Amino acid sequence: MVITQPKKRQAGPGRGTGGRSARRNRSGLPAFWHSSIGKKIVMAVTGLVMLSWLLAHMLGNLKIFFGRRDFDHYADWLRTVGEPVLHGGWFLWISRAGLLVAVLLHITAAAQLSRRDVKARPVKYAAGQRAKATFATRTMRYGGTILALFIVWHLLDLTAGVTNPDFHEGQVYDNVTADFQVWWINIIYIVAMVMLGLHINHGFWSATQTLGINNPVRDRAVKAAGSTIAAVIALGFIAVPVGVMTGVIS
DSSP states (O other), rough: OOOOOOOOOOOOTTTTTTHHHHHOOOOOOOOHSHHHHHHHHHHHHHHHHHOOOOOHHHHGGGGGGGGGGHHHHHHHHHTTTTTTTTTHHHHHHHHHHHHHOOOOOOOOOOOOOHHHHHHHOOOOOOOOHHSSSSSSTTTTHHHHHHHHHHHHHHHHISSOHHHHEEEEEHHHHHHHHTTTTSSSHHHHHHHHHHHHHHHHHHHHHHHHHHTTTTOOTTTHHHHHHHHHHHHHHHHHHHHHHHHHTTTTTT
């Protein structure tokens, strides 16, 4: 009797090992981006870039407590940074473009990692496992979505003036004080800043883990540093609408 071996089924496009082979053949930046650790590193680096920008932006906003002259002078200075090497306003637009790239990379990496996580764990966490997660961890996805929507609204409100009927080009102090005299705008702003604080609190710790900065010995100090930075930035931003509401800024 002659025993014949069954023919092996060839994998067609998109089936069998085709997808895995394509992934193995990637190299350099494509391989880095398509790997989970690569996306986490991108999230960590872009997160720290945005954190630095937020800290500088918050400190600049607090100049409003020194009065109209100081605050408007600060706004004018931002438009002239880099002169005469750069044309007026170029530095501001270059920094905005760089920040936009960081935000888009951060959001894209987060969305793709979240989708991978859902596919890898189709069964929901048990109640006990869910309870172990911190509030900030559980709300990272929702908080990130809320912050993305807030950024769009905030730019339309105080940068472009599209949604602000009292907006006047170049009158930064007046635009801010007029805006925060509206109670529902203050609520939106304050809620967004609370979500920002929660996002920074967990994101800072996660970034240090990804970049290898944190370890069991430094874990408590890193968490304390993240919480402190998150609180300072969130409260610093919230201080402006509160100052307008209470009449400290007028």
